[in-house]
Amino acid sequence: xxxxxxxxxxxxxxxxxxxxxxxxxxxxxxxxxxxxxxxxxxxxxxxxxxxxxxxxxxxxxxxxxxxxxxxxxxxxxxxxxxxxxxxxxxxxxxxxxxxxxxxxxxxxxxxxxxxxxxxxxxxxxxxxxxxxxxxxxxxxxxxxxxxxxxxxxxxxxxxxxxxxxxxxxxxxxxxxxxxxxxxxxxxxxxxxxxxxxxxxxxxxxxxxxxxxxxxxxxxxxxxxxxxxxxxxxxxxxxxxxxxxxxxxx
Amino acid sequence: xxxxxxxxxxxxxxxxxxxxxxxxxxxxxxxxxxxxxxxxxxxxxxxxxxxxxxxxxxxxxxxxxxxxxxxxxxxxxxxxxxxxxxxxxxxxxxxxxxxxxxxxxxxxxxxxxxxxxxxxxxxxxxxxxxxxxxxxxxxxxxxxxxxxxxxxxxxxxxxxxxxxxxxxxxxxxxxxxxxxxxxxxxxxxxxxxxxxxxxxxxxxxxxxxxxxxxxxxxxxxxxxxxxxxxxxxxxxxxxxxxxxxxxxx
Numbered sequence: 001x002x003x004x005x006x007x008x009x010x011x012x013x014x015x016x017x018x019x020x021x022x023x024x025x026x027x028x029x030x031x032x033x034x035x036x037x038x039x040x041x042x043x044x045x046x047x048x049x050x051x052x053x054x055x056x057x058x059x060x061x062x063x064x065x066x067x068x069x070x071x072x073x074x075x076x077x078x079x080x081x082x083x084x085x086x087x088x089x090x091x092x093x094x095x096x097x098x099x100x101x102x103x104x105x106x107x108x109x110x111x112x113x114x115x116x117x118x119x120x121x122x123x124x125x126x127x128x129x130x131x132x133x134x135x136x137x138x139x140x141x142x143x144x145x146x147x148x149x150x151x152x153x154x155x156x157x158x159x160x161x162x163x164x165x166x167x168x169x170x171x172x173x174x175x176x177x178x179x180x181x182x183x184x185x186x187x188x189x190x191x192x193x194x195x196x197x198x199x200x201x202x203x204x205x206x207x208x209x210x211x212x213x214x215x216x217x218x219x220x221x222x223x224x225x226x227x228x229x230x231x232x233x234x235x236x237x238x239x240x241x242x243x244x245x246x247x248x249x
Numbered sequence: 250x251x252x253x254x255x256x257x258x259x260x261x262x263x264x265x266x267x268x269x270x271x272x273x274x275x276x277x278x279x280x281x282x283x284x285x286x287x288x289x290x291x292x293x294x295x296x297x298x299x300x301x302x303x304x305x306x307x308x309x310x311x312x313x314x315x316x317x318x319x320x321x322x323x324x325x326x327x328x329x330x331x332x333x334x335x336x337x338x339x340x341x342x343x344x345x346x347x348x349x350x351x352x353x354x355x356x357x358x359x360x361x362x363x364x365x366x367x368x369x370x371x372x373x374x375x376x377x378x379x380x381x382x383x384x385x386x387x388x389x390x391x392x393x394x395x396x397x398x399x400x401x402x403x404x405x406x407x408x409x410x411x412x413x414x415x416x417x418x419x420x421x422x423x424x425x426x427x428x429x430x431x432x433x434x435x436x437x438x439x440x441x442x443x444x445x446x447x448x449x450x451x452x453x454x455x456x457x458x459x460x461x462x463x464x465x466x467x468x469x470x471x472x473x474x475x476x477x478x479x480x481x482x483x484x485x486x487x488x489x490x491x492x493x494x495x496x497x498x
Contacts, residue, residue: 180429
């Protein structure tokens, strides 16, 4: 049995997300189907985590086991891509240890959220950026974000009704930057993130940046666990799964 | 009568080009329809030039006359955008002299063509870049491009059967650059460009860059006017109408 790890990039605009679901086109299903053809055996693909409808991935990591296939590992790049639409690409494939686990062995996950204020939205950024109509102060957002660092129970930033063993996560770093095109972004790296957690944090950050909320609101929410103090959930198209890091990959 | 000049940006992916034509969605028609609603009178829009199917515009310039409309000029930005799909945006509107002519008064036009070699194409560049599967030498392309500078009869780089008064054009500058994302581009500024001229030059440049053609091929083509020596026409999605410049705008 071979354990194959692949890196996948996708533009999430046209998909209902990563995770397979009936009657909808998902990235997982399209990649799984393509891999199965290239492998000439039925492949089950496990991703490092879900991404929601419209969320993009610069680097999603996934793995699958081959029972009998003799397809060379390298062929899972070009062969798979020839069967995929141009908004999904496998850009790495390598054989890994039998016991490599794409979820359990994650060391850190990195997400970037892109946001921009312009009087008129840039047509070339529209698919990949949250365009806001009110100017914001990035310095305020940056200061406020420091309260998120470290280990916290982030349940208050997750979708209501999420059932997970624990809602405690650690945020290692929050950094702000700007692209060549003048689009702002914030990068979060952490042990893992709950569903809608980054978009909910981002919505709150924006309300701090536009002066609608006090910069100390993160402390208050994390202490009180009162979700009603958080901002609106920011839209999907600004969010990118940027990187998934492992100890020995 | 008011003469209104507007700047328009569009992602050309979903359109058969700028110029109105029956039974197809064009940028000109969509903008004209939106302007007519905002103006509350029928508007005829004249663009600085056509762009072909799939070609983008960072800045297209167009004008229209208002006979009786009292709509404030500023309203042609937000009002028009509220009626347009998100891949077309009017980002400037101003009243200009009665005799301002959007074609005759052009001082220079600037186009950029984006191209990239990667083993696996970047999904986020696919709509806006010519992805080539062979590595190329930009230095060779840059050297060869110098032969294009100045006034020449460019008929050999235009679509066969183009009927225009003159096929003589002047290229003022050809400059190469690289984006933050590592995508190469070449920028052409000139008095004007014939239909398919830049994509035909670009196709030839790429064959020089990949070693299929000799760097002196431009001199030979321009001297002999032998189109068969030129390369394939490069694909539309890498091309952007980047700027249209006027003496007094």
